[in-house]
Amino acid sequence: MTVTLNPLYRFETLVVGAANRLAVTAAKAVAESPGTVYNPLFIYARPGLGKTHLLMGIGHAARAINPRLAVEYLTLDDFVEAFHAAIAAGHGEAYRKRFLDVDVLLVDDVQFLTHRREMQAELLRLTDALQTANRQIVLTSDRPPAEIEALDERLIRRFAGGLIIDVSAPDYETRVAILRRKAEERRAGFATGVLEAVAALGIDNVRELLGALNRLIAFQAVSETPLGPEQARRLIGGEQSVSAPPEPRDEFSEFLSEVTATVAQQVDAWRTEVSAAILRWTGEGFRTGQLERLLEQDMVDDPERDLRAFQADVERLQAMQAEAAELAPDLAGSAGFRDPGDMAAAEALLARAREGAHPPPAPSPLWRLEDLLEVPDTRMALEAARVVAEEPGVRYNPLVIVGPSGVGKTHLLHAIGNRLTAGASGPVACLSAPELTGELIGAIDRDAVGAWRARYRRASALLLDDVHLIADKDRTQDELFVLFNLLFESGRQMIFTSSLPLAELAGVEARLRTRLEGGLVIELPPLDREVRERVAARELDTRFGNMDPELAAYIGSRPAESARSVQLLVQRVMEAAELGEGAPSARLAQEILDPAPAAPTPAGKPAPRSSGVVAPSTGGARSREKMVWEWPGIGDRVLEEWR
Amino acid sequence: MSLVNFTAREITCKIVYYGPGRSGKTTNLQYIYGRVPESRRGRMVSLATQTDRTLFFDFLPLELGSISGFSTRFQLYTVPGQSYYNATRKLVLQGADGVVFVADSQARRFDDNLESLQNLQDNLLAQGVDVRQMPAVFQYNKQDLPSDLILTHSEMDDALNFRSVQSFEADALHGHGVFETLRGLSELVLKRLAAGTAVA
Numbered sequence: 056m057t058v059t060l061n062p063l064y065r066f067e068t069l070v071v072g073a074a075n076r077l078a079v080t081a082a083k084a085v086a087e088s089p090g091t092v093y094n095p096l097f098i099y100a101r102p103g104l105g106k107t108h109l110l111m112g113i114g115h116a117a118r119a120i121n122p123r124l125a126v127e128y129l130t131l132d133d134f135v136e137a138f139h140a141a142i143a144a145g146h147g148e149a150y151r152k153r154f155l156d157v158d159v160l161l162v163d164d165v166q167f168l169t170h171r172r173e174m175q176a177e178l179l180r181l182t183d184a185l186q187t188a189n190r191q192i193v194l195t196s197d198r199p200p201a202e203i204e205a206l207d208e209r210l211i212r213r214f215a216g217g218l219i220i221d222v223s224a225p226d227y228e229t230r231v232a233i234l235r236r237k238a239e240e241r242r243a244g245f246a247t248g249v250l251e252a253v254a255a256l257g258i259d260n261v262r263e264l265l266g267a268l269n270r271l272i273a274f275q276a277v278s279e280t281p282l283g284p285e286q287a288r289r290l291i292g293g294e295q296s297v298s299a300p301p302e303p304r305d306e307f308s309e310f311l312s313e314v315t316a317t318v319a320q321q322v323d324a325w326r327t328e329v330s331a332a333i334l335r336w337t338g339e340g341f342r343t344g345q346l347e348r349l350l351e352q353d354m355v356d357d358p359e360r361d362l363r364a365f366q367a368d369v370e371r372l373q374a375m376q377a378e379a380a381e382l383a384p385d386l387a388g389s390a391g392f393r394d395p396g397d398m399a400a401a402e403a404l405l406a407r408a409r410e411g412a413h414p415p416p417a418p419s420p421l422w423r424l425e426d427l428l429e430v431p432d433t434r435m436a437l438e439a440a441r442v443v444a445e446e447p448g449v450r451y452n453p454l455v456i457v458g459p460s461g462v463g464k465t466h467l468l469h470a471i472g473n474r475l476t477a478g479a480s481g482p483v484a485c486l487s488a489p490e491l492t493g494e495l496i497g498a499i500d501r502d503a504v505g506a507w508r509a510r511y512r513r514a515s516a517l518l519l520d521d522v523h524l525i526a527d528k529d530r531t532q533d534e535l536f537v538l539f540n541l542l543f544e545s546g547r548q549m550i551f552t553s554s555l556p557l558a559e560l561a562g563v564e565a566r567l568r569t570r571l572e573g574g575l576v577i578e579l580p581p582l583d584r585e586v587r588e589r590v591a592a593r594e595l596d597t598r599f600g601n602m603d604p605e606l607a608a609y610i611g612s613r614p615a616e617s618a619r620s621v622q623l624l625v626q627r628v629m630e631a632a633e634l635g636e637g638a639p640s641a642r643l644a645q646e647i648l649d650p651a652p653a654a655p656t657p658a659g660k661p662a663p664r665s666s667g668v669v670a671p672s673t674g675g676a677r678s679r680e681k682m683v684w685e686w687p688g689i690g691d692r693v694l695e696e697w698r
Numbered sequence: 699m700s701l702v703n704f705t706a707r708e709i710t711c712k713i714v715y716y717g718p719g720r721s722g723k724t725t726n727l728q729y730i731y732g733r734v735p736e737s738r739r740g741r742m743v744s745l746a747t748q749t750d751r752t753l754f755f756d757f758l759p760l761e762l763g764s765i766s767g768f769s770t771r772f773q774l775y776t777v778p779g780q781s782y783y784n785a786t787r788k789l790v791l792q793g794a795d796g797v798v799f800v801a802d803s804q805a806r807r808f809d810d811n812l813e814s815l816q817n818l819q820d821n822l823l824a825q826g827v828d829v830r831q832m833p834a835v836f837q838y839n840k841q842d843l844p845s846d847l848i849l850t851h852s853e854m855d856d857a858l859n860f861r862s863v864q865s866f867e868a869d870a871l872h873g874h875g876v877f878e879t880l881r882g883l884s885e886l887v888l889k890r891l892a893a894g895t896a897v898a
Contacts, residue, residue, distance in 0.1 A: 201765075212766055306877040307733045311762055313881050314772075317888040318709060318765040322702070356704070 060128055064111035070236055072229025075105060075222045082109050082193075086116035089124065089159045089191035093218035095182055096193045097200060100222035103260035106195040109222070110161045113193055117159050127154075128161040135167075135174055154181055159191045166196040166203050168210075175207040182213050186330070199312035215319030216327055219312075224259030233261060234268055243272045245282060252284035256292050267291045325358035326350060332362055341369055342394040368395035375405045381506045382408040415484035415510045418472025418518060427463060427470060428593070428618070430586050436577045440467055444474035447516055447548035451575035453539075455522075456552045458579030461617020464552035465520050467579070471550055472518045481515035488524040492531045499530075511538055516548040522571070523553040526562030536567050549574075582618060587611040590618045594625040601629070601639055609641035613648060624648060701795050701890065702768070709770045711887050712793055713880075716818050717800035718810035719779030722839040725870040726800060727758045727774055730880065733873070734760060755790045772884070779814065788821050796833040796887040798879055800870075801858055803840045803848040808857065815858055833886035835864045837879040842869035 066086075071079050078100075084092045100106050114126040129137075141150035154160060160181075168175050185192045199221070200206060200214045225233065234250040253271065258264045274290060275282045282290075329350055333343045345365060349355050376392035386392075391404040424444070429437055436456060443454050454471075456464045472485040486494075498507035511517065517538065525531050542549055553560065557572050582590070588611025595601040610628070615621045624644075631647045632639040702709050715723040731742045740759035760772040775794075777787040791797075799818065801811040819829050838854040849857065851867050859865050864882045868875025 208764075208766070215766075305733075306873070307730075307735065307738070310877050310881055310884070314762055314770070314884050314888065315765045317885050318768065318770060321888055322709075322766045322768060 060111045060114045060126070061107075062115075064108045065115045066112040068236075069105060069108055069112060070225075070229060070233045072225050072232065074225045074229060075109075078109060078220045078222045079112075081218055081220050082113050083116065085191055085193060086113045086159075087120060089117055090185075090189040094186055094189075094191055095214055095217040096191075097196070097214040097217060097219040098193070098222060099196045099199050099219070101224070101260070102197055103262035104222045104224060105261055106197075106222065107163055110163055110193060110195055114159060114161055117191075124158040125156060126159045126161070127157045128163070130163040131165050131167045131174075134162060134178075135171070138174065138177060151177075151181070151184075155184055155188065155190075157185075157190065159193070160185060162192065162194045164196065165194045166198055168206055169204045172205075172207070175210055179207060179210050179213065182210070186213075187334070189334075199316065201312045201315035202308060211315065212319050212323050212326070215316045216323060219316045225261065227254055230254035230258070230264060233264060237265055237268055238272075241268075241272060243268075243275070245271065245275070245287075246284070248284035249282055249287045252288045253291050256288065258291075325355060328362065329358060332365065336365075336369060340393055341372070342396060344394075344396050365395055368398060371398070372401055375401050379405045379408040380503075381509050383506070414482035415514055416486040416490065417483060418469040418476060418485035420473055422466045422469035422473065424467075424470040424474060427466060428586060428589055430589070432580045432583075432586070433463070436467060436579055439575055439577055440471045440474075443548060443550065444471050444478075447475055447479070448546040452543065452546075453549035453551055453571060453574035455557065455571050455574055455576040456550070456579060457556055457576060458552075458554070459581055459616070460554055461619055462579040462581060463618055464554075464579055466618070468518050468520055468550055468552050472516070475516045475518075475548060479515040481513055483516045483518065484511055484514040485518040485520075487520040488522050488528075488531070491519065491535070492525065492528050495531055495534060508534070508538070512541055514542070514547070516550070517542055518550045520552050521554065522551040523555045523560055523563070525567075526560065532564050532567055536564070536570075539567070539570055543570075581616055582621070584611055586618075587613075587615055587621050590621040591625055594622050595629075595639075598625075599629050599639070603640065605641040606639060606644055609644050610648075701887070707768050709765070709768045709888075710773065711771070711795045711884065712773045712775065713796050713798065713883060713887065714791055714794040715774065715776040715798045715800055716787075716791075716814065717779060718802060718807060718814040721779060721800045721802040721807070721811075721814075722837075722868070722870040723776035723779065723798075723800045724756050725839075726798070726837070726868075726876050726879070727756050727776055729870055729873045729876045730760075730774065731758055733877070738762065755786060774880075781813070781817070784817065784821070787817070788824065791818075791821050792825060794832070795890075796835075796883045798835055798837055798883050799858070800837045800839050800868075801854060803838045803854060803867075804843065805847060805849055808849070811858060830861065833883060833890065834861075835866065835879060835883045835886065837866050837868045837870075837875060839868045839870050839875075841867040842872065842874070 066079065066083060069075075069079060078098055081093055081096060082098070085094075085096050098106055098109055111128060114128055117124050118126050138147075138150060141147055162178075165178070168178065182192055194214070196203060199219060200211045231251055231254040234254055238245060238250065249271065250268075253264075253267055256267075258267060270291060271282060271287055329346050333346045333350075336343050336346070343365075346361075349358065349361055355361065372392045372395060376387070376389070379389070379392070380387040386404065386408055389404060392401050394400065424437070424440060427433065427437060439451055439454055442450050443452075456467055458464050469485060472483050476483045494507060495504070498504045519535075525535065539549065551571060553571075556578075557568055557576060560568050588607055591610035592602075592604065592607035595603065595607055606628070610621060610624050613621075613624055615624060628644045628647050629639055631637075632643060636647070637643045701711060715726055717723055727742065731739060738761050740761065743757040755778065756774075756776040758774040760774065762770040762772060764770070775790050777783070777790045797818065799815060801807075801815075822829050822832060836854070836859050838849075838851055840848060841851070851865065855862075855865055864886075866875045866879045866882060868879060870876050
């Protein structure tokens with residue numbers, strides 16, 4: 056179907072005169088940057104004035120500039136024929152798709168679209184698709200679009216939206232130039248004045264002019280004497296006067312087609328603007344359904360207003376997206392912020408982000424204030440906790456809980472946190488200092504420190520466990536300092552725990568330490584025997600329904616530095632009882648917790664003093680760490696098992 | 699007067715041919731009339747004296763049909779050139795969307811051209827129209843006369859065309875330059891459509 060470009064039809068072989076200068080300029084511009092300058096380009100001219108030459112010239116030039124471009128030339132008849140063949144074969148869609156891959160589509164002789172509604176619709180669809188994809192379409196016709204009978208007005212508009220340009224008949228000088236160039240190409244020499252005489256005959260159809268030249272060449276080839284101007288005039292002129300009576304110009308039609316093109320261009324200028332906006336916003340990843348619907352209308356009251364409104368919506372979406380990304384980095388590329396036609400969805404998404412779809416870590420609900428044992432040593436701490444829970448940020452801000460590991464600092468911290476959460480307007484942030492540092496490192500890594508800060512700045516209270524572990528973490532201290540001031544000034548409660556007395560905090564900046572000291576510092580002392588006994592009794596009672604005071608007293612007498620350790624002792628005894636080693640009693644407990652011979656350790660180390668509790672007393676993450684280090688080397692273990 | 703009426707989907711362009719008496723304004727309209735298919739042209743109204751001088755004005759409505767969904771209509775008017783018909787000229791000029799100034803290229807009509815051009819500017823100003831904003835072209839008519847009687851295109855430009863608007867040589871009697879002039883002005887007028895200067 057596709058016709059190969061005629062190698063002779065190039066811009067270099069085209070004689071440019073006043074009549075076609077504009078068209079050639081436009082054609083060259085199109086060849087240099089297809090799809091961007093004049094799209095579609097519509098060239099019309101009477102037959103024989105070089106339309107096809109121009110069209111193929113575009114193809115050659117475009118290919119010369121970018122050899123990878125897919126250039127296709129075909130006449131409308133080819134187009135129609137192929138379409139019918141494709142439809143008949145049931146390949147209509149394939150036919151359409153085939154053209155969508157063409158970068159420069161050159162369609163010759165579109166005047167034959169007259170009364171072909173189906174083909175017009177097809178061409179309209181193709182023109183739109185190519186334009187949208189920034190691919191070039193160039194069409195030629197022997198008359199302006201408005202004069203192609205029964206041509207769909209939408210097509211006329213599309214053509215007017217690009218550039219409609221005509222090639223008129225060459226003037227005398229151009230005709231001489233054409234004759235000379237062609238004579239030169241044929242290596243034919245003529246006497247002075249011969250070509251001028253032929254040009255003066257007024258043959259303004261280039262094809263006929265070349266026909267005349269052929270006659271001259273043929274005549275001269277068989278003639279013994281060189282052809283003279285007068286002879287040439289008689290040879291060509293006699294025939295010319297009969298064969299081509301000058302066509303009367305239809306000035307009104309020319310006027311009308313120009314007016315049509317101008318009006319279409321002006322009235323439909325908004326279409327170009329809207330189309331450009333669609334391209335722009337689609338390119339930036341926004342959905343443009345609203346604008347596309349505008350294009351479907353024949354007339355829009357105020358397209359400028361619609362475009363402005365659309366742009367305003369896009370800007371709002373961008374702002375919302377930026378805010379959401381600050382709050383929740385994973386919302387950064389969310390499609391919810393890409394459709395100006397659905398602002399509600401975007402607003403809902405932002406609202407979710409604002410409400411803390413990604414809040415800071417919350418206190419663990421397992422730890423309740425009621426579960427803390429009130430003894431003289433802990434009374435002050437519990438009282439302070441109640442005050443803080445009732446009036447956060449008012450009396451003791453910050454509250455700093457100091458005490459060795461395992462005395463219940465974390466329990467107290469989370470317990471207050473849970474109380475605060477119940478009455479708080481915003482999220483209560485409750486985490487350990489190492490977690491805070493870890494999050495900050497992650498945020499720096501994602502380049503989302505702003506979002507990270509925002510999470511904590513929105514918190515209604517900040518509860519930081521193990522604040523002593525921020526020692527030497529300069530950046531964490533900086534951030535905590537700023538956060539501290541911000542929360543403090545806005546009257547939001549802060550609670551810290553530390554295993555070290557504040558005065559002994561090394562590696563913590565003075566400005567931060569003094570701020571901690573500025574609140575209420577309370578101490579939780581190590582558990583004494585009485586407390587351990589009460590913890591054991593309560594654990595036995597609440598978890599196992601066992602009220603044996605002797606058992607509780609025995610467990611309480613065991614060395615244990617934390618309530619957790621006491622609970623673990625209780626658990627071990629009760630599990631042993633369940634496994635059939637006897638009824639739970641002080642005796643059984645003694646057997647379980649203090650067996651007579653100590654098993655040798657595989658690593659050959661002397662057995663540590665055992666309290667019967669698996670975890671060493673330093674508690675928490677550090678104790679687990681220790682256990683890992685104390686494990687035997689894997690080689691030792693394998694050897695032992697093999698034996 | 700509205701150039702574009704979006705509600706009624708109409709485009710109406712009022713074009714006035716202005717210039718000194720006997721410069722060829724009516725001839726322009728007559729030539730156009732002769733070239734327009736009957737279906738497209740309204741009746742040309744010409745109120746002329748016995749000596750064929752325009753007494754009131756000529757009016758030629760052109761129906762260009764539906765363009766881009768707009769029923770498009772051009773109304774061509776001429777004004778009487780003689781200086782004592784200024785009231786009629788003012789009336790005709792009202793609501794004009796564009797002006798063709800038809801100048802007589804004969805050297806002896808030099809002053810008449812200038813006087814008429816001055817009169818056009820005065821009348822536009824009197825209607826509160828900024829001359830610089832009004833789409834206008836010049837037509838130097840009677841260029842077919844012997845060269846010793848007329849001024850050339852560039853001489854005419856030097857004399858009249860201070861704003862360097864488009865100008866056309868013409869021989870209105872034989873139609874040379876008539877449609878070129880109309881096309882030139884029409885384009886200027888219609889290009890204002892998008893500028894939103896004349897929205898209903």
